[in-house]
Amino acid sequence: MINYDLFAEQYVATVKHGGPRKAHRYLIEQLNLEMNVAGKTICDLGCGQGELAYQLSSLGAVVTGIDASQKLLSYARGLTGQVNWVCEDAMTLSSVPDESFDAVVSSLMLMDVPDHLAVFKQTMRILRPGGVFVWMVMHPCFHSPFCGLQDDGSRIVSQYAPQFWKSEGQGTLRSVLGSYHRPISQYVNDFMKAGFILDRFFEPHYEIKPSSAAQRIPDMPNHFGALGRKRETPLI
Template identity: 30%
Template sequence: MPETPDHPIAQRAYEELAAGYDREGDTKPSNAYLERPATLSLLPETEGKRVLDAGCGAGHLADELADRGATVVGLDASREMLAYARGRVPDADFLRADLEGELPFADNAFDGVTSSLAFHYVKEWASLFRELRRVLTPGGWIVCSVQHPHADFEEYDDAENYHELELVSATWDAFGSEVDVPAYRRPLSAMLSPALEAGFRLDRLLEPTPTEAYREANPERYEYEATRPNFLCFRLVAPS
């Protein structure tokens, strides 16, 4: 599929997955009891802050931000995901756009940016982090989660060279049907260097482990997640 604003690499997959994400996002263990609690733990105070949720999906993280008093703007490439997000968080603003290109916002428009498992669908992180810095106020922050680089290399069958940026794909069946989901995998250095080169400071880095609620929901998978990396979360701070 061409990589254009109308066709980001995983857009077709997420149009098919949207209903399942909307239905199960609050209880699917890897999201609800592993990645999302870790991401939320890195958030600074959001009361009264304007926050961009970049790659908002069906709006589960945006809902948490709104509950914490943030003014939320959600952005996603999937029309189906955005429809569910608007229903979940009616007081937030949502728009369709691709993280691969120029963001449709003025300079210094946001106090913070969140992103839950979306950046690994973006090929060029250098331009992504330059754009995120542009739309952030001085001292603004990014809190995001991505697939762990070690897990990506070990678990994607078509991964060949850990040290290179690679387009990979996996078949997901967690939502009742099989969907091929492409992504970009890259080494840890290629995750952090673009942010540092854009002027951000790495403030926190977290390799999350599953919560007790995960153990209760899926004891067998809990044992796997408790001993192997799956996600990587970090907080970045822009210059003041």
């Protein structure tokens, strides 16, 4: 698993300047389509510095935020709100009992683990029957090792195979920590392989404030995600 303790301060600064907040809002919107979160037990898996968990708590959910980075959790504990913060590996969740949650959310975390299928399986285990899992990653087509931005704002993808990679930038998140790139089909098929009933997947488009930089960005989604649920009763 990628060690965010090596980049915690920079990551928190990135989030303060916008970062994944649009993804957080979108995940909450998707979850609200399935349930009234007030009073529900919800796990924010890969919670980082805790903003998504805090937002869910402010809506009345009973929230547990889980992350493998002690440094990011130290920032999370500085937030107000009633959230239970837990340092745990998302691929094992060894301290989390079976059928503990009504819902699990995961924002931009699955690219940081070497075994995403293990995360899917553990999430299935900790969900109650009928529980919902909604997750999002950076879009595998348009944010990948070999997806290059052209002068006209278009992108050319030269490779699409699964691999661990680091960007060529200096001092950026992905140049320091890297990322696990996987095709869309691998995410979706393994999600169902873990036992989830796939309800929908999504490629959200966010409003972009007019600017010279924004005008160079084509109409391509930054994120890809899915929502699925655990069966009410197991298959016989």
